[in-house]
Amino acid sequence: MGSLSGLRLAAGSCFRLCERDVSSSLRLNRSSDLKRINGFCTKPQESPRAPSRTYNRVPLHKPTDWQKKILIWSGRFKKEDEIPETVSLEMLDAAKNKIRVKISYLMIALTVVGCIFMVIEGKKAAQRHETLTSLNLEKKARLREEAAMKAKTE
Incomplete structure (x- = not known):
């Protein structure tokens, strides 16, 4: 309580x-x-507005040689001559993102090809009787023989 x-x-x-x-x-x-x-009604005092610094146009950037190559690889432009002297940062970001996606697709494809290649090589090795088990048994037999040879010479 x-x-x-x-x-x-x-x-x-x-x-x-x-x-x-x-x-x-x-x-x-x-x-x-x-x-x-x-x-005695008082008006609310209006504070003077600070001048807004908004750009009416998009800020432009002069692309470097590497950025020009990215713009071409992304498919935005066909030739380096077509690239304007200044491009927007949004265009560069979009081109970089497109390249990132293309590289990730390439990495996925290479991984799948590598896996398929390793499966094929493993099957060929199995036909030649080169399995990990047989290789380990051969290695252990060789080490035993070397140990036996050392024991005889000592």
């Missing part, structure tokens, strides 16, 4: 805090209403 009384005390103090906030906001509303009644 002690926790219930503590809960009641906490709820009461919370209620009092909320009551204070409500009454203070009501006081502000009443005083502003009085100002309007008395004719």
